[in-house]
Amino acid sequence: MKTTTELTVETVVDESNLDRFAPEWMALNAKCGPAGFFTRFEVVKENWARYRDDPRTSLHVILIRKHGKLVFAAPMFKRHDLLLTHTLQWLDSKTPLYDDVLLDSDTDIASVARTFSEVLKSSWTGRVLKIGFVLEGSDLHRVLGAAGMPFEFRTVAPSLDISRYETWDDYLTQHSANRRQQYRLFSRRLQKAGSGSVEIATGQNERRNEISALFAQKRSWVSERDDLLDWIVPEETEKWFQRIIRMDDAANKTHLLRFASGSERIGSLLLLERDGTMFLSKFAHNPAWSRYSPGWLLILEAVKFSIGRKAKAMDFMIGHGAWKERLSDRSRSVFKSRVDLSPW
Numbered sequence: 001m002k003t004t005t006e007l008t009v010e011t012v013v014d015e016s017n018l019d020r021f022a023p024e025w026m027a028l029n030a031k032c033g034p035a036g037f038f039t040r041f042e043v044v045k046e047n048w049a050r051y052r053d054d055p056r057t058s059l060h061v062i063l064i065r066k067h068g069k070l071v072f073a074a075p076m077f078k079r080h081d082l083l084l085t086h087t088l089q090w091l092d093s094k095t096p097l098y099d100d101v102l103l104d105s106d107t108d109i110a111s112v113a114r115t116f117s118e119v120l121k122s123s124w125t126g127r128v129l130k131i132g133f134v135l136e137g138s139d140l141h142r143v144l145g146a147a148g149m150p151f152e153f154r155t156v157a158p159s160l161d162i163s164r165y166e167t168w169d170d171y172l173t174q175h176s177a178n179r180r181q182q183y184r185l186f187s188r189r190l191q192k193a194g195s196g197s198v199e200i201a202t203g204q205n206e207r208r209n210e211i212s213a214l215f216a217q218k219r220s221w222v223s224e225r226d227d228l229l230d231w232i233v234p235e236e237t238e239k240w241f242q243r244i245i246r247m248d249d250a251a252n253k254t255h256l257l258r259f260a261s262g263s264e265r266i267g268s269l270l271l272l273e274r275d276g277t278m279f280l281s282k283f284a285h286n287p288a289w290s291r292y293s294p295g296w297l298l299i300l301e302a303v304k305f306s307i308g309r310k311a312k313a314m315d316f317m318i319g320h321g322a323w324k325e326r327l328s329d330r331s332r333s334v335f336k337s338r339v340d341l342s343p344w
Helices: 015-019 022-029 034-039 041-049 109-120 139-146 168-173 177-192 204-225 235-244 287-292 294-308 322-327
Strands: 007-012 057-066 069-080 086-090 126-135 152-161 199-201 252-261 264-274 277-285 313-315 330-340
Touching (some): 007 109, 015 041, 015 057, 022 069, 034 277, 041 069, 041 235, 069 109, 109 139, 126 139, 152 322, 168 177, 168 294, 199 204, 204 235, 204 264, 204 277, 264 287, 277 294, 287 294
Parallel strands (some): 086 126
Antiparallel strands (some): 007 057, 057 069, 126 330, 199 252, 252 264
């Protein structure tokens, strides 16, 4: 534990000890914005479950308090080197989701950033801190920026402002007649071919089965294309998402949309919801139905569903895509950060 003028720092290196801070963590997370979906205590614990069995790793979570109150938390882990040095890495899910911190909005960010930087560089065995996905404007981005830490552009995160649309018809009228006609034509063709209307999977069993089918299709797609998205292949990735969809609460929701024809799956899509933002996480479709454009229709149905829930924004998440460019009306940068910790 280290104390500055008014801030107290504590480093948690044991999972059982981390559990002691769960009520404080949850209380601070509840004050965070939409990206708080990814820094929930339960999610952080699930992330650590993906690393804990590696003998080279150990938990490393930095907590900062102001007058005893938790105002900042940074989930990380150490990867130990053969030369008794270590690398700090962000405690992510091993998937391309946003990395972030917990930050009390009433706390002076400059003092928190300065304290965080001092603590990071206080260990003589630390070599470097690596962070994979820092969203422009996020609390993590602001803290690292205030601490003078470097960023390297990685990709973009397109999104759509849907707060201005009262209804789905309002949204459609903002698009060209050609696009409206295309949506209605594809919808009619899909239904004529045997699909019903889009469904929302609600029961635990059907949600579990839908995630399994979605990941099976994604893995098949990756193997056929020899794709670089190898993070989706391990079974542990699917298990992580299976556990996440069981964690619905008042503030954090998961939604599974799907098209089906009888017992045959056509396509499914996973949405994550927090504080008026819908994060489009995953979608996949049966290639046998490709001529009906079920993936494109699923995305539009996700927009329709989100407008119906009075959401403010739809975040298309990390990376480029032709369909993202067609639907998004704004974009933020996503950076990676590599911070040298060694004084030499």
